[in-house]
Amino acid sequence: MVKSFPYQLYLVISEETCVHNHFLTVAEQAVKGGVDLVQLREKNTSTQAFLQKAFQLKEVLDRYNVPLIINDQLEIAQQVEAYGIHVGTSDIAPTQIRENWKNLQCLGYSIEDIQQLDTLESKTADYLGISPVFSTPTKIDTITEWGLNGIQQIRSMTDKPLVAIGNMNIQNTYEVIKAGADCIAVVSAICACRNPATAAEQLRNEIEKA
Numbered sequence: 592m593v594k595s596f597p598y599q600l601y602l603v604i605s606e607e608t609c610v611h612n613h614f615l616t617v618a619e620q621a622v623k624g625g626v627d628l629v630q631l632r633e634k635n636t637s638t639q640a641f642l643q644k645a646f647q648l649k650e651v652l653d654r655y656n657v658p659l660i661i662n663d664q665l666e667i668a669q670q671v672e673a674y675g676i677h678v679g680t681s682d683i684a685p686t687q688i689r690e691n692w693k694n695l696q697c698l699g700y701s702i703e704d705i706q707q708l709d710t711l712e713s714k715t716a717d718y719l720g721i722s723p724v725f726s727t728p729t730k731i732d733t734i735t736e737w738g739l740n741g742i743q744q745i746r747s748m749t750d751k752p753l754v755a756i757g758n759m760n761i762q763n764t765y766e767v768i769k770a771g772a773d774c775i776a777v778v779s780a781i782c783a784c785r786n787p788a789t790a791a792e793q794l795r796n797e798i799e800k801a
């Protein structure tokens with residue numbers, strides 16, 4: 592059974608990608624503009640610093656009832672009582688996460704090739720990240736881009752909620768949702784903007800048009 596996934600605009604944030612404002616300000620403004628799910632993805636910080644940022648971000652998000660997802664780090668996710676965790680093929684496996692985190696609410700898993708869809712790991716996930724829809728300088732260790740055809744192909748093969756990530760912006764959001772994605776996830780389209788609330792609002796409008 593597919594669990595409810597009512598999220599459509601997903602912010603993936605780290606301190607270093609927030610160019611003009613503090614990351615907590617970006618997160619709060621983005622939520623005010625329409626972001627309904629946030630992932631903290633810190634690739635270049637110590638565990639202690641990641642944990643501290645996670646607590647700070649959770650405090651902000653809790654005020655708006657917006658769930659927090661932690662990237663990669665199971666212990667941090669559990670310590671901050673996050674809503675969930677997102678992992679990819681090089682990380683701790685979804686089945687192992689389920690074994691170790693009994694009251695986990697939301698488990699995201701990246702799909703990089705079509706064979707992965709038919710695995711226990713994918714079936715264990717609550718949503719699948721289409722990784723990447725379009726190639727992006729924000730994450731360069733990806734394999735190939737799925738494009739709109741890839742989204743349609745995955746959509747025809749699974750009922751799981753699909754999160755489109757990779758160079759998502761206001762120009763391509765409408766067609767990506769039309770192709771079958773349930774949600775779009777962004778870094779630069781919000782974090783690199785001077786006004787994160789306006790950026791989120793514009794993305795939200797594109798989603799709602801579709």
Ligand SMILES: Cc1ncc(COP(=O)(O)OP(=O)(O)O)c(N)n1
Pocket residue numbers: 601603630632662663677678679680681682699700701720721722730754756776
């Ligand atoms: C929503 C979402 N989709 C995909 C990813 C990528 O996860 P992963 O493949 O584990 O790569 P890293 O983010 O760990 O570099 C994601 N984080 N979020």
Ligand SMILES: Cc1nc(C(=O)O)sc1CCOP(=O)(O)O
Pocket residue numbers: 603632701720721722723724727728729730733756757758759776777778779780
């Ligand atoms: C965190 C992440 N994961 C990706 C994947 O393909 O799995 S692409 C990506 C970064 C997305 O950044 P931007 O919105 O700036 O393109």
Ligand SMILES: [Mg+2]
Pocket residue numbers: 662663677678679682
């Ligand atoms: Mg990962």
